[in-house]
Amino acid sequence: MTEEEAKVRIEELSADLNAHNHRYYVLSSPSISDYDFDQLLKELQGLEEQFPQFLDANSPTKRVGGDITNKFEKVAHAIPMLSLGNTYSEEELIDWESRNRKLTDDEIDYVCELKYDGVAIGIQYENGSFKRAVTRGDGSTGEDVSANVRTIKSIPLKLNGNFPEKLEIRGEIFFPLKGFQKLNEEREEAGEALFANPRNTASGTLKMQDSAVVASRSLDCLLYGVYADGFAAGGHFESVQAANSWGIKTPSVEKRYIQAAKDIEGIMDFVHYWAEARKELPFEIDGVVIKVNSYRTQEELGFTAKSPRWAIAYKFKTERVSTTLNSVAYQVGRTGAITPVANLEAVQLGGTTVKRASLHNADQIELLGIKRGDQVFVEKGGEIIPKVVGFDEDARTGNEEMIEFITHCQECETELVREEGEAQHYCPNLEACPPQVKGRMEHYISRKALNIDGMGEETIDQLYSEGLIQNVADLYDLTYEQIISLERMAEKSVNNLLAGIEASKQVPFEKVLYGLGIRFVGETVAKKLAKHYKNMAAIQAAELEDLVEVDEIGERIAQSLVQYFSKEENRTLVQRLQAAGLQMEILEQEGASEKLAGLSIVVSGVFEDFSRTELKNLIEQHGGKNVSSISKKTSFILAGDNMGPSKLQKAEDLGVEIKSEQDFKEMIS
Ligand code: IVH
Numbered sequence: 001m002t003e004e005e006a007k008v009r010i011e012e013l014s015a016d017l018n019a020h021n022h023r024y025y026v027l028s029s030p031s032i033s034d035y036d037f038d039q040l041l042k043e044l045q046g047l048e049e050q051f052p053q054f055l056d057a058n059s060p061t062k063r064v065g066g067d068i069t070n071k072f073e074k075v076a077h078a079i080p081m082l083s084l085g086n087t088y089s090e091e092e093l094i095d096w097e098s099r100n101r102k103l104t105d106d107e108i109d110y111v112c113e114l115k116y117d118g119v120a121i122g123i124q125y126e127n128g129s130f131k132r133a134v135t136r137g138d139g140s141t142g143e144d145v146s147a148n149v150r151t152i153k154s155i156p157l158k159l160n161g162n163f164p165e166k167l168e169i170r171g172e173i174f175f176p177l178k179g180f181q182k183l184n185e186e187r188e189e190a191g192e193a194l195f196a197n198p199r200n201t202a203s204g205t206l207k208m209q210d211s212a213v214v215a216s217r218s219l220d221c222l223l224y225g226v227y228a229d230g231f232a233a234g235g236h237f238e239s240v241q242a243a244n245s246w247g248i249k250t251p252s253v254e255k256r257y258i259q260a261a262k263d264i265e266g267i268m269d270f271v272h273y274w275a276e277a278r279k280e281l282p283f284e285i286d287g288v289v290i291k292v293n294s295y296r297t298q299e300e301l302g303f304t305a306k307s308p309r310w311a312i313a314y315k316f317k318t319e320r321v322s323t324t325l326n327s328v329a330y331q332v333g334r335t336g337a338i339t340p341v342a343n344l345e346a347v348q349l350g351g352t353t354v355k356r357a358s359l360h361n362a363d364q365i366e367l368l369g370i371k372r373g374d375q376v377f378v379e380k381g382g383e384i385i386p387k388v389v390g391f392d393e394d395a396r397t398g399n400e401e402m403i404e405f406i407t408h409c410q411e412c413e414t415e416l417v418r419e420e421g422e423a424q425h426y427c428p429n430l431e432a433c434p435p436q437v438k439g440r441m442e443h444y445i446s447r448k449a450l451n452i453d454g455m456g457e458e459t460i461d462q463l464y465s466e467g468l469i470q471n472v473a474d475l476y477d478l479t480y481e482q483i484i485s486l487e488r489m490a491e492k493s494v495n496n497l498l499a500g501i502e503a504s505k506q507v508p509f510e511k512v513l514y515g516l517g518i519r520f521v522g523e524t525v526a527k528k529l530a531k532h533y534k535n536m537a538a539i540q541a542a543e544l545e546d547l548v549e550v551d552e553i554g555e556r557i558a559q560s561l562v563q564y565f566s567k568e569e570n571r572t573l574v575q576r577l578q579a580a581g582l583q584m585e586i587l588e589q590e591g592a593s594e595k596l597a598g599l600s601i602v603v604s605g606v607f608e609d610f611s612r613t614e615l616k617n618l619i620e621q622h623g624g625k626n627v628s629s630i631s632k633k634t635s636f637i638l639a640g641d642n643m644g645p646s647k648l649q650k651a652e653d654l655g656v657e658i659k660s661e662q663d664f665k666e667m668i669s
Pocket of ligand 1: 083171172224313
């Protein structure tokens with residue numbers, strides 16, 4: 001393919017992929033399959049590697065992330081990002097509306113919107129291209145989180161139609177409930193602490209250094225403000241419609257996410273509708289926002305020191321009920337973590353019957369100061385799991401009893417431990433505490449680990465209580481006769497199960513490692529470890545100091561690994577799995593070495609003998625680390641032709657060495 005042909009094809013693919021993204025994430029009506037989409041994306045990735053001179057910061061390939069931001073640059077907002085005055089009272093809302101009419105002679109109409117519970121963002125576009133995304137910060141200065149925001153698929157990187165030359169879209173980035181739940185399920189599987197709520201998680205995610213992690217979390221964004229020079233919309237509603245025509249995800253009129261209102265009746269109608277309907281929304285809101293539509297009238301009404309007079313947030317009171325705390329139960333997780341759970345007198349809350357609520361840990365119980373028999377307040381503030389938020393002092397009779405956190409596991413009677421700095425109590429009896437033993441086996445067979453078909457929680461339960469399995473290695477010793485002897489086991493399901501167990505021997509090493517269920521070793525960590533150490537023996541032999549040197553492996557994970565492998569029974573388990581034929585190493589490329597160990601390398605430009613991907617693979621294969629931006633820590637820049645002038649300048653400024661393709665070949669030969 002000639003350079004000119006490549007350029008044309010890259011543009012064509014980018015436009016197609018952008019259009020498909022828009023159909024999928026903004027319009028929710030995809031016109032091609034995921035597979036076909038991936039094929040187009042791969043073709044584009046290939047061409048961009050071959051012709052890096054055409055790589056665009058806003059290419060659809062940027063959606064998958066991978067850029068690392070070590071420091072989020074501070075950016076001053078051209079227009080301050082203000083907050084809204086708010087109220088919980090309908091009267092105050094009515095007062096606000098009638099005051100507006102006194103302050104202006106204009107005929108006022110309103111726009112009603114949802115108050116999304118997320119993080120404010122300002123997204124700047126220039127000539128229809130995404131330029132920069134900045135957080136709210138203190139309202140006058142925010143932080144540039146562009147690399148992370150680029151991975152949010154519902155935010156277009158290129159606009160369509162008749163957009164203004166310079167444009168800032170303001171909106172809210174939030175974590176849709178489904179995605180949030182999924183993330184927490186994954187964390188639970190990895191034995192990691194769960195995220196408390198979608199809003200804080202969205203905010204934390206936006207500030208992560210590795211945009212690939214951001215890309216893996218399904219954040220979304222809805223617009224609430226359009227700021228552009230020389231853009232002749234008369235009001236907010238019209239601007240939102242215009243933004244929609246440029247390809248920006250705007251609140252749906254059909255679903256009543258946004259609605260025009262002529263008067264207070266119209267406003268109240270919207271408020272009352274969402275007070276109920278919000279329970280069905282796929283994301284959290286904490287109220288609604290009412291805005292004067294006309295920009296002219298907005299200007300006339302103006303601002304107070306902190307917020308516009310022309311807008312107000314009406315916030316929903318969180319639903320709260322009181323009920324009796326009957327007792328506290330203690331659940332034991334796969335990693336031995338003990339979670340106290342409140343058993344409540346059944347009560348109606350937000351349309352469901354609530355009987356239980358998590359109390360998280362001992363500190364939380366102490367903080368709440370609750371006692372057994374208390375009338376406790378339970379809330380479901382849009383959050384998925386109800387929580388106990390306090391107790392009714394006036395209702396105390398004196399018969400309430402202190403909650404003494406258990407000292408011994410209720411399942412196996414082992415004394416609990418609580419490590420310094422940790423909120424959770426643990427049952428240390430990994431080997432014989434039934435919920436832990438079964439939990440680990442359930443984790444091992446789960447889809448993301450060994451994915452053993454034909455086996456579920458129930459089968460594990462049966463096999464365990466019959467004494468046929470004590471750990472996952474025992475699975476590989478099971479015989480047809482043993483399994484068929486179980487209740488409700490037919491020939492076909494036995495064969496299925498055995499085939500599933502056999503097939504697990506082909507599952508890649510990183511999944512085997514993940515399947516062991518080592519505390520804090522989730523899917524991503526397992527992958528990193530596998531890639532770095534290549535095989536189980538090396539991981540097993542690695543010392544703490546060595547482990548913490550691995551990218552993204554912190555002290556906590558390292559300690560957990562060392563502790564795991566210090567135990568005889570774990571080493572035996574791994575040995576038995578190996579003997580059973582499980583994958584204990586990653587499929588090694590030929591010619592690997594450690595020649596580049598400890599070096600951080602930036603690859604830039606076009607090369608004669610290799611594509612950039614090939615070079616990056618070679619760097620990893622020889623133990624080096626690829627980094628995308630130049631810093632003081634960069635060991636050298638592997639530079640080809642056409643390396644960008646700004647990179648060159650930066651390299652010179654920081655005194656980072658530049659090596660040629662030839663130098664590199666010599667280094668690894
Ligand atoms: S308008 C000048 N509209 O609430 C007014 N804000 O307390 C700009 N928010 O920082 C804000 N949904 O992050 C507006 N439909 C909506 C909103 C909304 C959520 C957030 C936003 C803002 C905060 C104001």
